[in-house]
Amino acid sequence: MTALPPPSKKKLGLVIDLDTCVGCHACATSCKEWNAGGIAGPLTDERPYGKDPQGVWFNRVHSYELEADVATKQPAQTLHFPRSCLHCETPACVTVCPTGASYKRAEDGIVLVDEDKCIGCKLCSWACPYGAREYSAVEGVMKKCTLCVDRIYNDKLDEVDRQPACVQACPTRARHFGDLGDPESDVSKLVAERNGVALMPDLGYAPVNRYLPPRPRRAGDETQPENATQNDAGNLASRWLNRILKR
Numbered sequence: 001m002t003a004l005p006p007p008s009k010k011k012l013g014l015v016i017d018l019d020t021c022v023g024c025h026a027c028a029t030s031c032k033e034w035n036a037g038g039i040a041g042p043l044t045d046e047r048p049y050g051k052d053p054q055g056v057w058f059n060r061v062h063s064y065e066l067e068a069d070v071a072t073k074q075p076a077q078t079l080h081f082p083r084s085c086l087h088c089e090t091p092a093c094v095t096v097c098p099t100g101a102s103y104k105r106a107e108d109g110i111v112l113v114d115e116d117k118c119i120g121c122k123l124c125s126w127a128c129p130y131g132a133r134e135y136s137a138v139e140g141v142m143k144k145c146t147l148c149v150d151r152i153y154n155d156k157l158d159e160v161d162r163q164p165a166c167v168q169a170c171p172t173r174a175r176h177f178g179d180l181g182d183p184e185s186d187v188s189k190l191v192a193e194r195n196g197v198a199l200m201p202d203l204g205y206a207p208v209n210r211y212l213p214p215r216p217r218r219a220g221d222e223t224q225p226e227n228a229t230q231n232d233a234g235n236l237a238s239r240w241l242n243r244i245l246k247r
Contacts, residue, residue, distance in 0.1 A: 002097040004090060005106035011181035012108045012147055013087050013208035014164070015190055019215050021174040023063045023080030030169035031059045031084075031145075039150045040113075044138040056134045058145040059084040059166055075217050082175075084166075085132040085145035086199065086207030087111050093124035093133060102142070109181070109208060110149055115141045129203055152177075180208050 035058060036043045045055035061082045068076045091111050094102045101117035102124045104110070113124075118141040125133035125142060134143045148164040151157065161168065167175045178187035187210075190196070196210035 015176040027166035034165035089206035092127040
């Protein structure tokens with residue numbers, strides 16, 4: 001099995017705003033475009049125009065209908081949930097790997113796959129509770145989000161472009177990238193301000209990525225109750241997401 005490095009001070013990750021995500025899939029397609037030619041490429045598609053298309057996608061967007069919540073007076077709403085690797089601090093996908101192909105970088109906390117060592121046993125995908133691993137049947141190896149590591153450290157790019165492709169492509173600025181290990185970073189301040197949540201923290205894998213809950217909504221012409229807070233909507237969305245992921 002593969003050992004984890006000592007905890008790193010730098011924890012690069014994503015902050016995703018569920019309030020402003022419109023489910024357009026720009027993050028997924030831009031990720032596919034960049035990584036198909038990057039260090040993790042190719043991202044093979046099988047029967048893309050057939051009845052049963054299959055393929056490798058590092059980022060997938062799911063859309064769900066949330067029922068109205070009488071207790072918090074939140075109306076029914078559509079929630080778009082982008083899903084990718086959360087670059088956990090203690091990832092089960094790494095420790096279960098028998099060859100060392102799945103590993104966590106000590107310098108920034110990014111979790112990667114060395115495809116030259118991967119034997120396609122799929123143990124990492126079974127161990128990941130977030131469904132973030134992708135198996136390429138064509139190549140016989142596992143693949144996953146790299147946080148565009150070949151882009152964020154590329155000194156040939158302008159500094160403004162050194163961020164994951166999904167973050168650059170988002171038209172509503174629902175995706176943010178930075179060091180979540182630094183409490184003074186923009187992303188850490190955003191998480192603190194909006195009460196960002198980690199997915200299924202009770203499992204103990206300490207995901208680095210954070211989700212910002214939807215802000216409270218008003219139903220029709222009703223006025224917002226005085227005791228309604230962002231936590232009401234946030235707690236509802238967080239409980240719902242955790243329930244969905246645990247199925």
